[in-house]
Amino acid sequence: MNYNSLDKLEEIQQNEFIKAAIDHVGAGVVISDPEQEDNPIIYVNKGFVDLSGYEADEILGYNCRFLQGEDTEEDSLEKIREALANSKSVQVELLNYRKDGTPFWNELQIFPVYIENMDQNFFVGVQKDITKRKDAENLVGHYSSEVRRLSTPIVPIEENISVLPLIGTVDEDRLQQILDVVSHHVQESKEDYLILDLSAVHTFNKDLHIGIYQLNQLLDLMGTTLVLTGVKPNFALQSAPYVNLGELSLKSYISVKQALQEIR
């Protein structure tokens, strides 16, 4: 064996080694050739075959758009088109479909690679199935909006009176949620009184004090009187640096029961 064929053997062994490694990276890997008509795939690894459900001969020679379907986001495709047109890298999360039609979330990275001895650009695509993460994110999003909705329960107790029992801690986000829900509710119901019951609130932080002030202003504008109940004795003292409660038009009572007796 001369020097050249030894070299060749080493190259083949090295290629086999790299091929085996790429086959087992746990992600799809494809290479496309943008100099051929419609940028077809010229290399596909085992990860992509497993992920997509297509055989290699159904993939090689085709543009990768065969993974797309009805709900694939146009925004992501536009990002890809722009990156490819400018020979730039891009990363998107998009909905793709396997051969059997089942959808999956694909975290797709595409980057250009210049091969010097061929004097040519190729694109490498790496596909990761992130369906589990996306499903978990959607579930968390669903539950947090449910928790937010349940954390502002406005209970109409008489024709012109509603009670909003506050529970837990009020921070900036929650405050905005309360203001939104209350203004929507009062606009619809046009009630005379809204009782904000603070019996179950144990932390009187700055956001809560400012929230009560803003709520009072908002309800004033809408012709509804804000009534505070369950106010702890130290509440007014703690408010002092933020709001002067004495200046507000709101009424304050020890309990909802007492407030109702007074209002009626």
Ligand SMILES: Cc1cc2nc3c(=O)[nH]c(=O)nc-3n(C[C@H](O)[C@H](O)[C@H](O)COP(=O)(O)O)c2cc1C
């Ligand atoms: C290397 C490479 C890998 C790609 N992989 C995917 C993929 O996994 N899923 C997908 O929906 N599109 C993929 N694309 C994008 C499509 O091939 C195509 O570029 C995209 O649909 C926008 O072009 P079009 O408007 O001509 O369809 C890939 C593109 C390249 C270059």
